[in-house]
Amino acid sequence: MTKATWFDTSIENSLLEHVSPEDEQGYFVYQLDALKAHLAALQQQDVIKLWFAVKANPLSKIIQTLDCAGFDFDVASAGELTQVLAQGVDPSRVLNTGPAKSKKQLAAFIKQGVRTFVVESLNQLTWLNEVVLEQELSSGEADKPKVLLRVQLQWHEGEKNPLGGNSLTPFGLSVSEWQNIHVDSYPALAICGLHIFQWGNMLSNEKMFSLWSQMISPLTDLANSIGMTLDILDLGGGLGIDYLGVGQTLSWPRIIADLAVIKAKSGVKELWLELGRFAVAECGYYVVPVVDRKMNYDQEQLVLAAGINHLLRPAITEQTFPVQILRAGFSAENTTMQAFDLHGPLCTSMDKLGHLHLPADIDVGDKLVFGYCGAYGFTESMPFFLCHELAAEYVYQDGILTQVRAAQPASSYLA
Ligand SMILES: Cc1ncc(COP(=O)(O)O)c(C=O)c1O
Structure with a gap:
């Protein structure tokens, strides 16, 4: 293997050629052709309905794809x-999840035409x-908002993860x-499903x-027991990405075969998944220059132009994004x-x-490219601390790198 498996070499020349003073503090790139092909493969089945969990990457071009x-x-x-x-999606194609829905927010969503809710x-x-x-x-009956109740189960397996696990x-x-409820007590709603999702980044089909x-x-x-006809089961996200390169990846055909069994056993009409990382992680890259190199107590250290101000996830999950020199x-x-x-x-x-492997001769000014940054990257960071720049975002399509969001200096958000 000469290149990392996560790195799509078709993008390499564009990244090498991209020299822009505005992007010297790091930028994101999303490979839309690869994303399209990946999504088409996910849709080659008739077992599950697929939603995109927008929190993974709300960039306009990603939503459009x-x-x-x-x-x-x-x-x-x-x-x-x-x-x-704003991307022209009809509100009837929107599902609202989340534990912090106030009555005011629910009213605003209904007013805007949203008709499917996961109630928590x-x-x-x-x-x-x-x-x-x-x-x-x-x-x-047909016009009532569809409601799924979100259920939190407890397990004996005793594992934690960012979504709770146990x-x-x-x-x-x-x-x-x-x-404690009965569906008849909520006559304005079609309570027709259950939602369950509390395990993150699963890498084993068997598990x-x-x-x-x-x-x-x-x-x-x-x-x-609550008088509901269980038409819909939503199993959330949680399908994992092999961030640490342990060689374990999920097989999509296996997932489909397994979910066909779950669908038949549960007797539901529809099975739903809301994919975040499994849909978009691998289409994204983050590029950042090295600004210093030093030896400290026998450890080689590289200081980068940006870190968790652009990519917070490693600090909160202890899972690094894979890296390679550009x-x-x-x-x-x-x-x-x-x-x-x-x-x-x-300053933290x-x-x-x-703690990752890179060429021994890496030097100040070299650029690093991190992989799997299409999900939980730009919007899951802490960009304001120390008044650094907001990262630019680009898409790569048909061999062309196009800027969607320019980098912005601290003056754009400081008051
Ligand atoms: C309700 C819900 N659905 C789906 C997702 C997407 O999860 P993943 O990125 O693991 O697919 C999340 C992530 O937090 C979530 O909270």
Whole structure:
């Protein structure tokens, strides 16, 4: 192997040729042709309906590409809804998830035409029912907003992850809390499904299938006990990316085969997934120059122009993004490599992008390219600390690099 498996070499020349003083503090690039091909492959099935979890990457061009690929959109805030609607997506193709929906937000979403909600508390359910009655929407069965109740199960496997895993989170409610309701008490709503998602970045088909299988009976029992016909089961996201290069990746055909089994066993009409990283992570790259190199207590350190101000995820998940030097003709096989600590410019030891292998002769001014940055990159960072630049965002399509967002200096956001 001469190139990292995550690196699409067709983009290499464009990145090498891209010299722009405005982008010297780091920029993102999304490979739209590769994204299109990947999404088309995900849609080659008739088992699940696919939504895109906009939180993974809300850039206009990314949303447009998912729209063309037939994905609908899971939004978790008013800002995400505005961005999706601004791309010309009809609100009937929007699903609203998230634990912080106020009655005011629910009313605004209904007013804007959103008709599918994942409800995460008893208050949300009551408020949504009230909002529909107050806005005097047509009361025909077909016009009622579709509601899925988000369920948080507890497991014996005792694992934690950013979405909770086995720890208590604000995402949804326990079965015993939901058992206090009956669907007939909410006549303005079509309560027709359950949503469950609490495991992040799963890399094992077997483990996912096992977790999904264990969910069926508590969920169907719950539906029965509250008078719900369980038409829809939404299994969220959580399909993993091999950030650490451990050689474990999910097989999509296996997922489809497994989900066909889950669909049949649960007896639902529709099975939904809201994909974030599995849809968009691998189309994205982040490029950043090295500004200093030093030896410190026997450890080689590289200081980069930006770190967690542009890419926070490694600090909160302890999962690094893979990296490679951006150098014409680079091949790891023919290069002496060594491990470096990669630090950003912020005054916190958290600002570290990893302990990763790079050429031993790497020098100040060389550029690094990080992979899998199409998800949870630009908008999951902490860009304001120390008044650095906001990163630029580019798309690469038909061999052309096009800027979508220019880099912005601190003066653009400081008051
Ligand atoms: C409700 C919901 N759905 C889907 C996702 C996407 O998850 P992933 O990126 O693991 O696919 C998230 C991520 O936090 C989420 O909160």
